[in-house]
Amino acid sequence: MPELTEETADLAPVAAGEPILEIRGLVKHFPLTQGILIKRQIGAVKAVDGVDFTLHQGETLGIVGESGCGKSTVAKLLVNLERPTAGEIFYKGEDISRLSGRALRSVRRNIQMVFQDPYTSLNPRMTVGDIIGEPYEIHPEVAPKGSRRRRVQELLDVVGLNPEYINRYPHQFSGGQRQRIGIARGLALRPEVIVADEPVSALDVSVQAQVINLMERLQDEFSLSYLFIAHDLSIVRHISDRVGVMYLGRIVEIGSDIQIYEHPTHPYTQALLSAVPVPDPDAREGRERIILTGDVPSPANPPSGCRFRTRCWKAQEKCAQEEPLLTVPSLFRGSGEPTDHPSACHFAEEKLIVPAEGADGRTTGDHEHGHADRPPPREPGRTNYPPGPQPGLPGAGPDIT
Amino acid sequence: MLLDVRDLQVEFRTRDGVAKAVNGVTYSVEPGETLAVLGESGSGKSVTAQAIMGILDMPPGRITAGEINFRGRDLLKLREEERRKVRGAEMAMIFQDALSSLNPVLSVGAQLGEMFVVHQGMSRKDARAKAVELMDRVRIPAAKERVGQYPHQFSGGMRQRIMIAMALALEPALIIADEPTTALDVTVQAQVMDLLAELQRELNMGLILITHDLGVVADVADKIAVMYAGRIVESAPVHDIYKAPAHPYTRGLLDSIPRLDQKGHELYAIKGLPPNLTAIPPGCAFNPRCPRAQDVCRTDVPPLARVSEDRESACHFWKETLRDA
Numbered sequence: 001m002p003e004l005t006e007e008t009a010d011l012a013p014v015a016a017g018e019p020i021l022e023i024r025g026l027v028k029h030f031p032l033t034q035g036i037l038i039k040r041q042i043g044a045v046k047a048v049d050g051v052d053f054t055l056h057q058g059e060t061l062g063i064v065g066e067s068g069c070g071k072s073t074v075a076k077l078l079v080n081l082e083r084p085t086a087g088e089i090f091y092k093g094e095d096i097s098r099l100s101g102r103a104l105r106s107v108r109r110n111i112q113m114v115f116q117d118p119y120t121s122l123n124p125r126m127t128v129g130d131i132i133g134e135p136y137e138i139h140p141e142v143a144p145k146g147s148r149r150r151r152v153q154e155l156l157d158v159v160g161l162n163p164e165y166i167n168r169y170p171h172q173f174s175g176g177q178r179q180r181i182g183i184a185r186g187l188a189l190r191p192e193v194i195v196a197d198e199p200v201s202a203l204d205v206s207v208q209a210q211v212i213n214l215m216e217r218l219q220d221e222f223s224l225s226y227l228f229i230a231h232d233l234s235i236v237r238h239i240s241d242r243v244g245v246m247y248l249g250r251i252v253e254i255g256s257d258i259q260i261y262e263h264p265t266h267p268y269t270q271a272l273l274s275a276v277p278v279p280d281p282d283a284r285e286g287r288e289r290i291i292l293t294g295d296v297p298s299p300a301n302p303p304s305g306c307r308f309r310t311r312c313w314k315a316q317e318k319c320a321q322e323e324p325l326l327t328v329p330s331l332f333r334g335s336g337e338p339t340d341h342p343s344a345c346h347f348a349e350e351k352l353i354v355p356a357e358g359a360d361g362r363t364t365g366d367h368e369h370g371h372a373d374r375p376p377p378r379e380p381g382r383t384n385y386p387p388g389p390q391p392g393l394p395g396a397g398p399d400i401t
Numbered sequence: 402m403l404l405d406v407r408d409l410q411v412e413f414r415t416r417d418g419v420a421k422a423v424n425g426v427t428y429s430v431e432p433g434e435t436l437a438v439l440g441e442s443g444s445g446k447s448v449t450a451q452a453i454m455g456i457l458d459m460p461p462g463r464i465t466a467g468e469i470n471f472r473g474r475d476l477l478k479l480r481e482e483e484r485r486k487v488r489g490a491e492m493a494m495i496f497q498d499a500l501s502s503l504n505p506v507l508s509v510g511a512q513l514g515e516m517f518v519v520h521q522g523m524s525r526k527d528a529r530a531k532a533v534e535l536m537d538r539v540r541i542p543a544a545k546e547r548v549g550q551y552p553h554q555f556s557g558g559m560r561q562r563i564m565i566a567m568a569l570a571l572e573p574a575l576i577i578a579d580e581p582t583t584a585l586d587v588t589v590q591a592q593v594m595d596l597l598a599e600l601q602r603e604l605n606m607g608l609i610l611i612t613h614d615l616g617v618v619a620d621v622a623d624k625i626a627v628m629y630a631g632r633i634v635e636s637a638p639v640h641d642i643y644k645a646p647a648h649p650y651t652r653g654l655l656d657s658i659p660r661l662d663q664k665g666h667e668l669y670a671i672k673g674l675p676p677n678l679t680a681i682p683p684g685c686a687f688n689p690r691c692p693r694a695q696d697v698c699r700t701d702v703p704p705l706a707r708v709s710e711d712r713e714s715a716c717h718f719w720k721e722t723l724r725d726a
Contacts, residue, residue: 066586067557174674204441205613209657209670216667231586234616238659238668257664275591276661277616281639284620291595292588295556354662 019090020225021055021078021111021193026087028073032300045300047073049249051087052326055193060219060226062240062257064233064272068296069246071229075197078227079113080104091193109139112191116198118178122170128181129166132156135188142189155184158221160214176207180214187218195227200235212239233276237261245269248307249299251326255341263338265329265348268308273353288353306346314347322346402470403607404453404492404575405429409467411448411631413678414460420678422448424631425467427705430607432574435598437610437622437639439654443675445631446611450577453609454494455484472574490520493568495597497580499560503552509536509563510548516570535566539596558589562596569600575607582617594621615658619643624711627651630676630686633705637712645726647714649691652722685717693718 029044048070055061063071076082078089080096089097096107115121122131132152136143143151153163159180170178179199186194199215200208216239219226230236236243237257244254245268253266264270271290278287292311297303306324309315329348332339339350411423423445430436440446451457453469455476469476471492476484496502504512513535514528523531529548536544539562541555552560561581568576578597582590598621601608612618618625619639626636627650635648646652656669673690676682682689688698697717705713708723716722 066588176674204675205615205654206441206657206671207674209659209668210672212659213668213670233587234659234661237661237664261661271588273661275587277590277594277614277620278661279615279619279643279655279658281619281622281643289591291591293592295558295589296586 017059018057019054020057020092021227022088022090022093023051023053023074023078024088024090026051026074026077026089027085028070028077028082029085043300045298046249046302047299048077048084049299049302051246051249051251053244053251053254055225055227057192057225058219058223059241060228060239062236062243063227063229063246063251064231064236064243065246066231066272066296068248068299070249070299071246072197074246075113075195075227075229078193078195079111080108081113105138109142109189110191111193111195112186112189114179114182114186114194114196114199117202118175118182119170119202121182122178124170127167127169128152128156128161128173131170131181132184132188135185139189151188152184155187158187158218159184160210174207175203176210179203179211183211183214183218187222190222191224193225193227195229197229198231199228201230201232208235215239233261233273245272248296248302250307250344252308252345253341253343254326256338259338259341261354262352263341263350264353265332265339265341265343265350266345267312267314267347269343270351270353271311306344314345316347318346403430403432403434403472404609405468405470406449406453407468407470409449409452409469410465411445411452411457411462412465413462415679418679421681422462422631422678423452424681426626426628426631426633428626428633428636430575430609432607433601433605435601435608435610435621435623437612437618437625438628439612439615439618439625440628441613441675443630443678444628446628447579448631449628450494450579450609450611454492454577455488456494486520489516489573490571491573492575492577493571493573495561495564495568495576495578495581497583499557499564499584500552502564503560505552508549508551509555513548513563513567513570516567520571531570535570536563538569538600539563539566541566557585558592561585561589561593565593565597565600569604572604573606575609576601577609577611579611580613581610583612583614590617597621615654627654630681631678632686632715633713634687634716635712635714636705637708637714641709641712645723647708647712647719647723647726648716649693649718649722650687652726653690685715693722 026048027050028048029046031041032043032045033039034042051074053061063074065071073082077084084097088095091107099107129152132155133148136148153166156163156165161177161180200211203211218224228236228239240257242256243260244251247268253260253264253269260269264273271292274288274290294311297310303310305321306319309319324344324346326342326344328340328342406426406428409423409426413420413422426449428436438446452464464477510529510532513532514525517523517528517531518525533544533548536548541547541559541562582593585593594617610622622639624638625642626633629650635651642651646655653669653671657671659668671690676686684699684701685703688694691698703715703717705715706719708714708719
């Protein structure tokens with residue numbers, strides 16, 4: 001393998017909308033062993049079992065799925081905390097999944113992670129300054145020693161924390177503030193891609209909105225690309241340009257937010273969407289809910305054919321025998337309609353689950369006119385910033401070929 | 402009236418001083434009714450529930466004032482043995498985390514059956530048969546075969562069903578469910594909430610649903626009490642509150658959640674953080690975060706004002722808040 005050098009980190013920036021990360025056939029199996037002295041492999045947990053997607057520069061790709069679907073393993077593979085069993089991860093066209101040593105280090109600088117739990121992902125014995133500045137110890141070229149303290153203070157300011165807090169310890173901060181620290185650490189090396197694994201799930205509702213707004217602002221400010229992993233479908237819709245739905249180690253449907261939320265064609269996506277409680281008591285009666293039976297099967301022993309068939313109300317003989325591929329179903333191919341997106345189902349069909357925006361005039365109206373009298377959100381210890389525009393991404397359509 | 406809590410006050414003695422977790426909570430539940438108690442962590446919603454159940458750790462906790470009238474008696478005046486007879490038989494609780502609430506070294510059948518052995522003096526054998534019946538009722542497949550299994554052998558959704566089965570065992574008049582589906586995936590959450598609602602209807606039980614999830618509340622509640630810093634800041638029938646909140650905090654909560662059917666607007670974020678309970682700000686506890694705060698909010702605690710017959714708001718400016726909603 002050709003030796004990759006520092007140059008990898010300095011590859012020419014890709015233009016907005018161009019692919020920055022491409023994942024092809026990604027597989028991660030965790031071996032199950034038996035025996036103490038002589039370990040025999042008796043099987044494998046197929047956490048990720050053939051995942052393809054592309055992340056474009058400047059966009060947010062949301063990955064949703066229930067626990068055990070492999071979404072967190074995908075995150076770990078991308079930042080190289082786990083090594084893939086098979087498949088490739090291309091960063092700006094170079095396969096980074098087999099790198100090691102210096103070449104790996106220089107690539108890692110550009111793909112950083114924000115973790116779910118701000119209570120366990122910050123070392124309680126380190127000051128905030130040391131936590132955020134630690135990446136500079138590993139990548140000293142980013143910030144010379146003398147300037148590090150100043151850089152850390154700038155980062156604190158960027159994420160809306162008082163720069164004077166640099167000598168404090170994590171326990172002196174609330175959950176939302178800790179997550180800001182985690183984000184500041186993720187930004188320290190000026191990465192191009194941030195992989196965020198459930199970054200707001202541990203936060204209270206009112207604080208969640210602060211962190212989401214912060215992440216959106218930072219994306220504009222530093223032209224970041226986000227892979228945003230979460231189980232909360234409402235949050236994913238809010239922040240994502242495109243969304244991939246995972247089930248038992250595979251992506252079952254992927255497309256733009258409108259394609260997935262308003263025109264889902266995969267039964268699992270439809271069930272998932274219909275199960276989300278909508279904060280509108282008037283919608284109680286009119287909504288059709290698909291209540292799935294049973295639980296997610298074990299990833300150590302996934303069902304044959306379509307993995308969802310054991311819980312699917314449409315399942316037929318074909319589903320047990322033939323594995324559906326993640327392609328645009330022939331029924332919709334080339335139609336140019338929002339249903340024209342990849343969906344791994346033999347019997348894909350459109351089903352309206354979430355009323356399209358504006359269909360319900362009352363609730364939408366509330367939202368649009370509601371804030372006239374109130375000041376825009378203000379961060380403590382920070383001057384006001386104008387709400388940034390949503391990153392528009394022309395040409396960031398479905399990417400499965 | 403099934404349950405009527407009046408001016409309940411609970412405090413905790415901590416190293417940093419006295420934390421006032423509950424500062425005068427008043428709410429009531431009728432048979433068959435679902436009251437949702439909404440609030441963020443530290444708002445006192447769980448502490449209130451623990452006080453009602455009589456499972457508050459005392460010390461450090463202390464109930465300093467108030468009444469908990471349940472079926473005509475004040476529970477706070479009962480002796481511990483009498484209280485124990487109420488707990489489980491007349492009111493029961495469902496906890497958030499089923500794995501840590503179930504005993505890992507006892508089979509689920511033994512834990513379910515224990516209710517009948519302790520409260521009704523049933524034999525172990527009969528109790529086991531009852532356990533199977535209960536597991537059937539909460540739709541655990543192959544209940545007969547699984548009654549001898551241990552909690553770790555069940556999935557998260559199944560464990561929560563077992564918790565529900567345990568709470569329902571003696572057909573109590575009141576169920577308190579503290580974040581019953583927070584740890585579950587949405588498809589399983591929908592199953593569990595459906596089951597709970599169906600059993601509630603069947604047995605005409607009162608239900609107190611403690612949650613921070615505005616979506617779940619909209620789906621199942623009849624009325625809502627919103628708590629902030631140990632106080633109820635707004636209480637109203639569910640439709641009213643979602644249509645037009647009468648308290649700026651409720652308004653903020655509703656505006657700060659992203660919605661499945663909407664996209665594009667910047668989320669409204671309530672600025673700042675919930676207060677430290679050992680140093681609740683003078684006046685209205687919400688005033689440092691409130692977009693509407695005036696001088697009066699920093700000095701005078703707003704009383705619960707009557708907005709309509711069945712609706713109250715603890716805001717000096719509830720009229721303005723309602724008007725702008």
